[in-house]
Amino acid sequence: MKITVLVLGTRGDVQPFIALAIALQRRGHEVRVATSRGFADMVAHSGVRHVPVSADYEEWFQSEEGIRWMAGSDNTARFMRMLAGEGVGIDSRLKPRMHRELLAACEGADAIVANLVIEDSAACIAEKLQVPFIPGYTMPMLPTSEFPSPFLSAHKLPLRAMNRLTHSLLETFYWQGQKRLINAWRAELGLPPTAISMREKLWRTGAPILHCYSSHLVPRPSDWSAANVITGPWTMPADVGVNAGGVPSPELIRWLDEGPPPIYLGYWRLPLMDKAGMLRLAIEVANTLGVRFAIGASWSAEEIAALRVPESIFITRSVDHDWLFARCSATVHHGGAGTTAATLRAGLPTVICSICNDQPFWGNRVTALGVGYSMPFKQLTAARLTQALRHIQDGAVRARANRLGEQMRREDGTATAVRIIEERLPGAPLLS
Template sequence: MRIALASMDTRGGVQPYVALAVGLRRAGHDAWLVAPSDSAALAAEAGVPHRPLSGSVEEALRSSGGATERGTLSAMRYSAAMIGERVSAWSREALAACEGADVIAGGVGGMVVALSVAERLGRPFVEAHLQPLGAPTAAYPGALFARTPRWLGGLGRRLSHHLTEAGVWMPFRGAMQSARERVLGLRGRPRAHLGWPVLYGFSSRVVPVPAGVGRAREVTGYWTLPLAESWAPPPTLAAFLAREGPVVSVGFGSMASEDPAAVTALVRGAARDAGVRAVLLAGWGGLAPAADDADVFAAEALPHEWLFPRVAAVVHHGGAGTTGAGLRAGVPAVVVPFAMDQPFWGSRVAALGVGPSPVPRAKLTRAALAAALRAAVTDPAMGARASSLGALLREEDGVGRAVSLLEAVGRG
């Protein structure tokens, strides 16, 4: 089987699809990644062929002026403008990049372009999501409406899923329809995904998805990229972790900040107040401590699968992939959500009892973060729940299950 995996997203949104490609290739299939050019290094490190699209998501977000710090509406407006102006070019490029595929798959970031490309090529498109989209339920709110008031009850929570579905697609609908007509020569609504199962790259122990009506919904477990055999930690990091006392990991991934120095100072102060040392992951937000701070180890990025199990707690922005890595590690998490689906994942962490209540970026203070850190590293019941859940998640083979389902689609 030949399969194209499409993702126009940040590194955290692309990496699960690289993991799927690795699993497919190990199973003997020809799988490749279709993503913007800044995913080239990630794909190359994993041994996955990359058919690039123009532009850089990282450059776009670094120059966003902190749009994600201002919340979901600001992030959606910026994303709509950024992606909207690229959809036509990406559609032409993806049409060539997906040529020869038997199956095309992707989540929201890939569907913006590749769903219509699959239709143009006459190939099935498999929705492969990192969030619980298209599955309304009264059990929990929609991914974009984590703060749905409890007094609205089950009906309100179910409605929030429909509002999430509308909110996910509304910013891109016009650009998508224009590209369908002018670039791909298609009319009407996309339909290449109809009749095929929907895959979800997380665990039902974290988010149970209701059974589908008409279309199967398969929650496979997390799509985790194996750690490269050649990777080894810097000796200075190993020595830092070996010192006495609790260490936490702090990083906000692709979330750019207007004032990285102020955020860094806040994090350093909170860690000091909580009595912990910190591994600070700079990410796209540019966090950077003072060079003489012996209680902070700074790195641009480190493999989560290696780092997270070696710290007492993880502080992160609540991206779907980072949340999964933290849960699999079996340590408590402090979620500082910025925008989009991040408040949802923060609420799931708290609901599972494996982290304190999330601290929204708009309300992040030194005192609030310090209090959350203290809870995360000193609450034995929280630590025990996190450890137990992590052990269960590590037993799941999300990639293997997804590969089997994609193979079934390839067989028709």
Template structure:
């Protein structure tokens, strides 16, 4: 079984959990991953797909910076990434390929090897539905037009037509212009956060989140000492960059102080930057912290609304304040609010101490619902469900 993923930590950790679960069930598993994701890959047969998504994040969110990054950095990196995925598949010769949507060459090489392939949607943005629009395309429910929004998502691969054509040349035999559809689609999403649309095909599975059951410890005595010192907020924006990371950090720390709370600040790829003036005893600063051991002990979490973080906070049973930057994050921020797990999301450009003060003042009103949801999410067995689906395809 070959697993292929791309993206940031939130895209890699679920695949790592699936790799460990599949190996525990007796399968031979290899995991292809991007470089420097920050995910724990211990005990996994992991290979590099020769791409570092952290270096591809445009410095700033302007259209000009994004266009420059696409031409100068992203295209060459994707060419290498898609080709490496093909080479690793041909070398490993798996009986099944499970892949992230970013790995556009995965269906091609699966077809060339004559093995089934399974798509993993970290966000419900590929399989169309009338229930809601594609999360990265529209924030408004368009009713009968919702299905049309998925066309834009599914045509995104056209941006890398040349890079995909280069990957095709590595195949042992010519491939068809259009690959076969996935034998199954897995969404490692909790049904507590998203109800399965009735119009999804039977081959599409909302499995529950993928997480290592024993991934809840850490070996940082300084962090442990800080956590034990009293109430604290978690703040982190994962792989997000752009805007004013110092201003965000200052607003969060000063707002936390108004309610007598300390802060664990995860600076990530640059979404937060705590200045020296605010690196005081009531603030713990790290590039990243283990969600499994930190979040359940936090009072609340302030985060960007990435799918992985939304699930980690929900599992921890604490309220969220979502500060979405882009893509699917407004979708998850609205889900958090609709489900009563936190206040309305605060767009990153509108994040101020005043708005944070108002949101933090309401945290207790969300706590009971968050605790109930956390218990339900923790009872899910998403990995076991997914392994059963995968095993049904290779028997």
């Protein structure tokens, strides 16, 4: 088949779909990936054809505007206002150009696969071209009575009906903010307007929906239909992973070899304006516990050079998580689905400092499973991080994290996703 993969977002959103594209291509399918230009190198290392898209969420989240947004995005009311039209990530004026790029990428395709960020726009294209469409979710998105929407609550609500209601509320607010742009795009495609979101239209068709996370982290809800498949995470093949995910520098390799396994501290997605302050926090914790920190950050070489970094700290830019985590003793990060999965697959206990969206949900899951500790980022202090790291260094926590890692490493989510696509795409119901 000729398959186009449409994926936008940050690295945690994009990398699993590149892994899926590699697996599909190695099965003999003709695959292209349409994503932001910032991921051109990652796609190039995969050997899959890249179609560049103007919108760049990764760049936006590293901008001052993106940092400010993250700093205030833990407020649920503000998040709902954003869904209802405030917008996040890219300027709405870019969307017409982005839509044309996505359409061009899908010309001649036999099927379209897309992620949550671009799902509605991609589904419109699939309806126009009358080809099957499969969404992939890195978190549980479909309505269920067993737990609330990961975007609205990290904890189960008292009544099952209340859990399901949160999913409906999220979809309603989301569609209120998107329907004007989506119906304008549908008009440009020559399609009639829709009163419901493309996501809801898709759910109603019964077409296959893939969930690329582990059922060991989130068991499959009993009230989901057979159309919904939890595949396990989509991971890069070993012969591509390090090159695509970020090659470690000789300096990082030497630093790792010179001491005990460090704790990974991911600053990539934390709303940082005060870099020196966060470095002081890491130094204080390292001195108190006698540990080393490998800090993953988007800081420039000039910014790092201006800081006084002790031998117990190493600051690195993008590096493959699977490679690095195999050399670490624990992780501290924002709780994105991708980083959480990579940590637990490596068998490491983790501290999640959640900011927004689904991050508190994943923080709650690692806490419930006894493999980590979670707190809101706004509560992060040296004292609290020290307490959290002491908690996850407990032998029982480490043993549970190790067992979970073994279970997750036995999953082959990418192969499962490819099998479902090959089995269910022919004859899959089309959007109309």
